[in-house]
Amino acid sequence: MKSELFITALFLTVSGTTFSQTIPDSLKPISQPLVTDIYTADPSAHVFNGKIYIYPSHDIDAKIPEDDVGGHFAMKDYHIFSMTSIPGKAVDNGIALDIKDIPWAGRQLWAPDAAYKNGTYFLYFPVKDKQDVFRMGVATSKSPVGPFKAQPEPIKGSYSIDPAVFTDTDGSSYMYFGGIWGGQLQRWQTGNYNANSKEPAATEPAIGCRVVRLSKNMLEFAEPVKEIKILDENGKELLAGDNNRRFFEGSWMHKYKGKYYFTYSTGDTHFLAYAVGDSPYGPFTYKGVLMEPVQGWTTHHSIVEFKNKWYIFYHDTQLSGKTHLRNIKVTELTHNADGSIKTIVPYVKVK
Incomplete structure (x- = not known):
């Protein structure tokens, strides 16, 4: 089924805002929510x-x-879940970190990520500070499920949302981050915060995700933040008006057969896309759609190898039908023999 049909079936645009629709009766999801309570x-x-x-x-x-x-995304804490098999039960290990225990936090505890090094687990999180500017924080624990204790200040030089930490085979760890619109990335185009900064014109290069190598203690940036370039098939940077392919938010990095796969959400066009490069810094060449649109406004994913299979974790709004009340899911991901990724269609026709 073509992407345009999914968008027509699942989304309704009113006054510039895209609202969630229910899944048509003719379609069923390929996976069920991992958490329902x-x-x-x-x-x-x-x-x-x-x-x-x-x-x-x-x-x-x-x-x-x-x-x-995203003012209606008013999250306040994190629960961490564990699984021993896929399919299998996702066990809730309770509250790992609460916004009230982050000294510098104001509101909106958005999408986190985690990492492990030298006996310590690190929880990275974006939250608006008391000036309503998104910053990146980090908390530590000796257990993967916490509880986590937040550092007293945000990571110096951090901003925007959606941290994704990738550790390469040489042990170096990198944080990918950023999201436009509510994620405020467009306000940092000069390197300094400007609340009135706008997105580039449609014919100008798109705003890129940020990447930075982390310090050995995993608590700081070890270098200046860099901007990732996503190129088209002709080696030209994707433009801001190329909404079906340009970066919006929700980045992730995985490595497969020596290549770096940068995956991300296109936001207002609702695709998960992927681009491939030879370095964790890029540039990355756009290769295609990783996942067709899900029910809800957008999705945010991760990709992991487990017991010799690859899986994508993602979300939709199957349980609630509301964009801000989502449920996580998992399904298998396939790398083709040529290195491409088989596009995942999250809903199929009922037979």
Whole structure:
């Protein structure tokens, strides 16, 4: 089924805002929610000690009107889930970090990620500071499920949202981060915060995700932040008006057969896309759609290898039908023989 049909079936645009629709009766999801007693989203999955740990957002209904900058996503804490098999039960290990225990935090505890090094687990999170500017924080624990203790200040030089930490085969760790619109990345185009900064014109290069190598202690940036370039098939940078392919938010990195796969959400066009490069810094060449649109406004994913198979963790709004009350899911991901990724269609026709 073509992407355009999914968009028509699943989304309705009113006054510039895209609202969630229910899945048509003619379609059924390829996977079911992993968690049903609370709402979860943005699942960052990792394998630690032979077990899968999932670090998602915890959606709540804060009764805030929906808008284009995500004001209705008012999350306040994190629950961490663990799995020993796929398919299998996702075990809730309780609250790992609460916004009230982050000294510098203001509001909106958005999508996190995690990493492990030298006996310590690190939880990376974006949250608006008391000036309502998104910064990146880090918390530590001796257990993958916490509880985590937040550092007293945000990471120096950090901004925007959606941290994704990738550790390469040489042991170097990199953070990928950023999101436009509500993620405020467009406000940092000069390297300094400008609340009035706009997105580039449609014919100008798109704003890129950020990447930075982390320090050995995993608590700081070890170098200046760099901007990732995504190129088209002719080696030209993707333009801001290329909404079906340009970066919006929700980045992830995985390595497969020596190549670096940068995957991300296109946001307002609802695709998960992928681009491939030879370095963790890029540039990356756009290769195609990783996953067709899901029910809800957008999706945010992670990709992990477990027991010799690859999986993608993602979310939709199957349980609630509301964009801010999501549920996490998992399905298998396939790398083709030529290195491409088989496009995942999240809903299929009912037979």
